Amino acid sequence: MSITIRxxxxxxxxxxxxxxLALNDKGYVSFKTKAKVLEAAKKLSYAPSMIAKxxxxxxxNTVGLLAFISHEHPLGGFYMPVILGVIDAxxxxxxxxxxDIKGEEGEGVLSKRGVLMRIAKQKMLDGLLILSYWPLSFxxxxxxxxxxxxxxxxxxxxxxxxxxxxxxxxxxxxxKAVEYLIKLGHKRIGHISGPVDQKNAQxxxxxxxxxxxxxxxxxDEDLIYHGDFHKRSGYKGMKKLLSLSSPPSAAFxxxxxxxxxxxxxxxxxxxxxxxxxxxxxxxDIEAAAxxxxxxxxxxxxxxxxxxxxxELLLETMKNADNQDSKRIALDTELVIRESCKAYYH
Numbered sequence: 001m002s003i004t005i006r007x008x009x010x011x012x013x014x015x016x017x018x019x020x021l022a023l024n025d026k027g028y029v030s031f032k033t034k035a036k037v038l039e040a041a042k043k044l045s046y047a048p049s050m051i052a053k054x055x056x057x058x059x060x061n062t063v064g065l066l067a068f069i070s071h072e073h074p075l076g077g078f079y080m081p082v083i084l085g086v087i088d089a090x091x092x093x094x095x096x097x098x099x100d101i102k103g104e105e106g107e108g109v110l111s112k113r114g115v116l117m118r119i120a121k122q123k124m125l126d127g128l129l130i131l132s133y134w135p136l137s138f139x140x141x142x143x144x145x146x147x148x149x150x151x152x153x154x155x156x157x158x159x160x161x162x163x164x165x166x167x168x169x170x171x172x173x174x175x176k177a178v179e180y181l182i183k184l185g186h187k188r189i190g191h192i193s194g195p196v197d198q199k200n201a202q203x204x205x206x207x208x209x210x211x212x213x214x215x216x217x218x219x220d221e222d223l224i225y226h227g228d229f230h231k232r233s234g235y236k237g238m239k240k241l242l243s244l245s246s247p248p249s250a251a252f253x254x255x256x257x258x259x260x261x262x263x264x265x266x267x268x269x270x271x272x273x274x275x276x277x278x279x280x281x282x283x284d285i286e287a288a289a290x291x292x293x294x295x296x297x298x299x300x301x302x303x304x305x306x307x308x309x310x311e312l313l314l315e316t317m318k319n320a321d322n323q324d325s326k327r328i329a330l331d332t333e334l335v336i337r338e339s340c341k342a343y344y345h
Contacts, residue, residue: 003046012040015070018106062096064125068112068132069101070230078285078302079131082154085306085318086129093314098125110181112140127317129154129309135198150320152313154305159199162325164316170200173298174207174252177280179224180296180334181250184216185343186278190223190248191235192258201229204254204282223248227258234258238265242277249343256285256297263291263339278340293338301330 001117008023009016014033022037024030029037040046065086067079080235082101090097090263102115112132119128120143128137136153138161144151145163153165181189191208194201205224225240227233234253243250243264252261267272273279273293281288284299308328 003044005046006043008037008040008046009089012036033343044170057067059126060096060124061094062098062125063090063117063127063129063310064098064100064130065129066100066115067102068115068134069103069132070133071228078283081302082131082306085308087306089314090309091308093310095126095314105245112136112233113143116141116151120144120147126181127313129313131155134274141342148320150313150316152309152316153288154309155200157199157327164172164312164325166305166312166328166330167333168202168205168300168305169329171210171263171334173212173300174283176332176334177252177282177298178208178211179215180336181280181340182211182217182253183276183277184250184340185345186248186250186344187217188220188223188246188248188250189217190225190241190249190251192225192234192253192262194227194228194229194254196226198229201254208252208285227254229255229257231257231261234261235265238262239269242266243273248277250280250340253279254280255282256283256288256295259295259297260287260291263295274341275338278343279341288335289337291339296337296340297335299333299335301332304330 005016005019009019012019015038018029018033020052022034023041040056069079087097098206100119115126116130119125124139128144129152130181131154134157136158138158141151141153141158151164153163154191155167157163157165157167178189189212190204193205196202200207211221222244223241225233225237227237234257237253237258238261241251251262253262263273266279271277279295281297282293284297288295288297308330312326312328
């Protein structure tokens with residue numbers, strides 16, 4: 001049987017309204033009465049429901065994390081450090097945490113906009129963190145903006161629109177990767193990109209091209225394969241690069257997931273990494289350190305994503321009248337392992 005506020009009132013010998021005022025620290029309740037209420041609540045292990053708390057205070061002290069994920073990119077692995085960063089930051093602020101996971105869109109599945117609108121209208125959360133494998137559009141979050149519902153996007157942004165978001169500097173990370181290969185002596189460097197409609201993939205492609213230009217290395221369209229961040233495109237992309245009459249001596253691959261499949265394509269060709277071709281990825285997923293050879297990659301500070309996004313959301317919730325949006329771009333780190341080696345012409 002669940003314990004209600006009525007049970008607490010009965011044990012403490014006070015009215016239900018007095019219990020509500022005491023537990024929510026509202027109105028005047030004497031120190032003695034408040035102590036009795038708290039003691040009764042403790043004895044009964046009573047915790048006010050989210051609905052009751054919302055009714056009494058206008059707040060639930062609960063933040064939601066909504067994750068739109070791909071079947072090939074489940075919530076564990078890549079996203080788990082983000083979630084831990086969120087949980088730790090909310091714990092310090094004494095906020096509760098509610099996780100909601102949505103799969104790929106399709107027939108009969110509520111759209112991203114529909115999901116977000118439903119959450120905002122239910123008013124059971126004080127704010128929302130949005131983690132999406134797919135890019136979000138302005139249309140997706142337009143209702144949240146209209147309702148002035150506090151939210152922060154993690155790991156992405158809305159191109160040409162100012163919204164609260166925390167992401168990494170994808171352009172600078174790509175520059176680090178390509179510059180590392182160039183300094184090892186590579187000049188013919190292939191690239192397997194992410195989807196052309198995703199800003200993080202575009203920024204990584206732009207970083208690749210710009211770094212070649214800075215080092216006066218001619219740009220060759222044949223050395224680019226436009227992938228989609230899924231393993232199959234990493235495999236197909238590497239097969240295409242290796243089939244060129246003059247294949248690359250190195251490749252920058254836009255995420256580690258595609259790298260894993262690209263490594264298989266290289267080995268199937270009878271080639272060795274890094275003896276015959278050097279490869280470098282992006283993300284530093286857990287598997288990157290355990291491949292053979294271990295993968296050199298660009299590490300994203302995913303735990304810090306969660307922390308910073310949560311801190312930004314709490315700040316936004318506190319200053320509800322301030323509608324200024326903030327974009328936080330975090331630095332990446334080059335993690336050198338075994339998949340790259342010096343190239344001598």
